[in-house]
Amino acid sequence: MQSYLLLMIGAAIVNNVVLVRFLGLCSFMGVTTKVDTAVGMGMATTFVLTVSSVLTWALETFLLVPTGLGYLRTVTFILVIAAVVQFTEMLVKKISPSLFQTLGIYLPLITTNCSVLGIPLLNVEHHHNFMQSMLYGFASAVGFSMILAIFAGLRERIALAEVPRLFAGPPIAFVTASLLALAFMGFSGISAN
Amino acid sequence: MTYPGPNSDLHLDPSGRTLVEGVAKVVEASGATVLLQPEVSSGCKGCVSAGLCGAMSGQSSLAARRFSIANEHGLQVGDKVVVGMAEASLLRASVTAYAIPLLAMLAASIAADLKFGKDWITALAAVGGLGIGMLVARYRAGKLKERGDLTPRFIRHAAPDENCHHE
Numbered sequence: 238m239q240s241y242l243l244l245m246i247g248a249a250i251v252n253n254v255v256l257v258r259f260l261g262l263c264s265f266m267g268v269t270t271k272v273d274t275a276v277g278m279g280m281a282t283t284f285v286l287t288v289s290s291v292l293t294w295a296l297e298t299f300l301l302v303p304t305g306l307g308y309l310r311t312v313t314f315i316l317v318i319a320a321v322v323q324f325t326e327m328l329v330k331k332i333s334p335s336l337f338q339t340l341g342i343y344l345p346l347i348t349t350n351c352s353v354l355g356i357p358l359l360n361v362e363h364h365h366n367f368m369q370s371m372l373y374g375f376a377s378a379v380g381f382s383m384i385l386a387i388f389a390g391l392r393e394r395i396a397l398a399e400v401p402r403l404f405a406g407p408p409i410a411f412v413t414a415s416l417l418a419l420a421f422m423g424f425s426g427i428s429a430n
Numbered sequence: 431m432t433y434p435g436p437n438s439d440l441h442l443d444p445s446g447r448t449l450v451e452g453v454a455k456v457v458e459a460s461g462a463t464v465l466l467q468p469e470v471s472s473g474c475k476g477c478v479s480a481g482l483c484g485a486m487s488g489q490s491s492l493a494a495r496r497f498s499i500a501n502e503h504g505l506q507v508g509d510k511v512v513v514g515m516a517e518a519s520l521l522r523a524s525v526t527a528y529a530i531p532l533l534a535m536l537a538a539s540i541a542a543d544l545k546f547g548k549d550w551i552t553a554l555a556a557v558g559g560l561g562i563g564m565l566v567a568r569y570r571a572g573k574l575k576e577r578g579d580l581t582p583r584f585i586r587h588a589a590p591d592e593n594c595h596h597e
Contacts (some may be wrong), residue, residue, distance in 0.1 A: 239543075273450045273517055277524050284528040287535070291556060298549075329527050332568045337495070367549040371539060371556065375532070 241372050248373050249380035251425060254352045256418040261352035261381055266410065268331025268346070275389035278346065281325075282373065285347045286356055289314075289321050290374025293357035294367055302390065314357050322348045352381060388417065449514035453588050456509040457496065464501045466513065466582075503584055515584040523580060526570045534563025 254260050261282075268278045295312050301307050308344050326344045330337040347353055356377045360370040400409050458465035505511065538559025543552045574580050 272449075273520055276521060280524040280528040286533050288560075289469060291553070295553065328564065332564060332571055333525065347482055367552050368467075368539060368543045371536070 240305055241368065244369060245372055245376035247381075248376035249383070250421070253380045253384060253421055253424075254356065254377045255381055255384045256421040257425070258352075258355065258415075260355045261350045264346060264350050265385065265414070269385055269389040269392055269410075272386060272389040272393060272420070275385040276382070279378075279385045281344055282353070283343075283349065283382055285318070285321055285325055286353050286378035286381075287371060287375040289318050289323070289353055290357055290360055290370045291367070292317050292321060292363070293372040294360060297361055298367075310361065311354070311358070314354055317352050318357075319348055319426035352377070384417070388414065391417070434529045445582055449585065450517050450520050451512050451514045451585060452498070452582070453512055454497075454513050454582075456507050456511065459501060459505060461506050462501055463498045464505045465496055465498050467496050468542065497582060499582060505584075512585045512588045514596050516579070516583045518575075519579040520575060523571075526574060530567045530570065531560055535560040538562070539571040541543030553587050 247388060252258060255262065255265050264278060265280070266276050277377075290299065296313060296319075297310070301310055301313065307314075322344055326337070329344070357370075360373055363373075369375055392410060395409055404412070405426050453469045456467040457467045462595030499513065514522050533575065534561070539552050539556040539597050548554070571580075
């Protein structure tokens with residue numbers, strides 16, 4: 238149990254998917270103008286990333302490794318992720334059409350989020366078992382969501398501040414992101430994972 | 431006609447709750463209700479993958495997200511309006527759709543892993559947990575809909591050049 242906890246802390250904070258691995262930067266800059274959109278995107282990404290981690294583990298273990306098709310891993314995983322996103326969209330629509338109208342906008346964006354492909358590939362690289370794959374995917378996504386929410390909060394405050402004209406907009410956002418990444422570097426070395 | 435700015439106190443509903451705003455266009459007006467189609471969000475427009483993304487690929491995905499509201503303000507086809515939804519409702523909707531099934535899946539997997547310690551049993555438990563979580567989510571979504579939490583409300587007419595992002 239303790240090893241799972243360490244794995245999750247390592248994935249969410251120490252090796253944060255955005256600020257340490259620099260994955261998913263498009264969503265990070267694109268949807269963090271408001272906290273509410275960041276939270277919506279974060280939750281959708283958490284769901285898709287966790288389910289993708291589980292499915293890609295099953296594919297890797299029961300299909301790609303036994304048949305020696307490891308060289309098709311990346312292509313297969315991309316297909317799985319696209320299918321999971323489509324499945325999630327259909328599912329939310331089925332559970333509640335009202336929910337789909339409210340939250341559906343975030344789902345297609347996840348297909349182009351490279352962290353959703355990166356984490357299953359890291360699961361394979363680290364030889365994680367089922368439980369480790371699922372928790373690693375979940376914790377990485379929680380770390381991603383946490384950073385989206387923090388950064389969106391910072392950008393909402395910056396929007397009210399007087400920023401020099403040359404720094405207004407994306408430049409000050411990148412400066413803020415780099416300072417946030419520096420802060421997260423303080424966690425490096427805490428866990429081997 | 432005057433258009434209140436984005437920092438107007440209309441960001442709050444009558445009970446003082448913060449609203450999440452979006453811009454939508456009236457596509458159909460029939461009697462007491464109007465059908466609205468949301469505009470593409472700022473997140474989509476800013477993304478380098480916008481051209482490839484399903485959210486931007488034509489009218490079909492936007493048409494799927496059409497919603498109706500009561501026409502208490504004499505809206506006509508082609509009108510651009512700002513609609514809002516309570517921030518807390520959006521959070522509740524996200525929790526219902528994503529967090530409940532996910533947490534059920536995680537709980538079932540952890541329990542199975544602690545009890546049996548075999549990957550295939552844990553995987554089966556995860557699928558079962560996800561299914562149960564979805565049933566709970568469906569029930570809760572029904573409750574939210576009954577309370578009217580998932581229905582956006584009209585806030586004001588939008589300025590002609592107004593879109594989802596004010597900054």
